Amino acid sequence: MDYREFFSRFRYLSETPGIGGRIKVQPEDFVVVEDPLPSIFEGRKHAIFLLKKQNWDTMSVIKEIAKRAEMRYRDIGFAGTKDRHAVTFQYISVPIKTKERVEGVQIRDVELRFVSYGRFIKLGHLLGNRFRIIVRDVGEDAFERTRTIIRELRQKGGFPNYFGHQRFGEKRVTNHLVGKLLLWGDFEGAARLFLGAHEGGLEGDEARRHFWEIGDVDKALEEFPNFLRYERTLLHRYKETGSWRRAFLSLPLPIMRIFIHAYQSYLFNHYLSRRIEEGLSLNRALVGDIVVQMKGGIPYRDRTYRVTETNINFVNGTIQKGQAVVSGPLFGFSMRRAKGIPGRLEGEILEEENLSLEIFKKLPKPMAEPGGRRELLIRPLGLTYGYVPEMGMCFRFFLPKGIYATSVLREIMKDH
Known part of the structure; x- marks a missing residue:
């Protein structure tokens, strides 16, 4: 099941047909700029860098920075995870003694710029994010249709505040199912699903299929590509301990908690959709x-x-x-x-x-x-939109932390 099929079960709030189109055709089509809490710049025990990236998810680039700067990745603080398929700007903190090593790090599609001294940045240390998003391949009536949809939603109080598809997995929509199994204490079942679920056509799917069918940990370690770093961490830890529970607890905390959060998010989306359905x-x-x-x-x-x-x-x-x-x-x-x-x-x-x-x-x-x-409702701040010839519709707005721009666009595009 891909995310479009998964999301088709959740109701739209507006009735006007969507504009269709595609997002994230190019990384530059989806720009995210983090607005941090001013308090992160208080103190002098940490160095604060502005991290610009594309083609990297936040946790992966944090681990790569740590590796190249010869430091522990847990010593790098950040306020929230940002999309891989976008150009994103966010703040990270590192211990002051590592400042020069981090300044020397060079990674493809990544820029690091020292901006100030401050404190360790924890998850949630942000006000929200500013977005500039291009929706390509839309019809000539896209602007008028957008205006009609937004007018309808303003009358209803805002956009439905669904958790976006990134929460559940864009290519393998399984995070919430893994979370449900973990909640019931079925760590072996959760591991089997996390490691073995496959859609077909994705890199690493053949290795996942083999694990799903035979569950051979040694063979999986031979076949799983290196970029599946969390899967490989889980496999190595299981081989060391013989316990899938301990293996899951060895994952970085933000990754480990994603699964439970995804299940909570699924239940919230289900509630919101049912409330719309019942009028x-x-x-x-x-x-x-x-x-x-x-x-x-x-x-x-x-x-x-x-x-x-x-x-x-x-x-x-x-x-x-x-x-x-x-x-x-x-x-x-x-x-x-x-x-x-x-x-x-x-x-x-x-x-x-x-x-x-x-x-x-x-x-x-x-x-x-x-x-x-x-x-239950989103009211994007500073929402502006316009048609850009040879590109499509351009949207700009600010959202508080924890709210998904893709959920705003879903109601306008109605593509899933």
């Missing part, structure tokens, strides 16, 4: 909803309050002013549950998946997930 408003709260506070277009997901019969008019007033937004569930052991009709939807999804929130606490400690709430 329940995303822009007006229902009794029992949990709403998230908004300030300056940025959601404060740790500031939530429940909608009751007493406060519902007040809450919907704050939503219309852009000071709050209706949320959906990121299932986890300490997630605040909705009640009423929204609570029924959450309960149905948990029942269908045979889940309880406590199961998220039974994971190995680094993978345990408390969960939380996530806004």
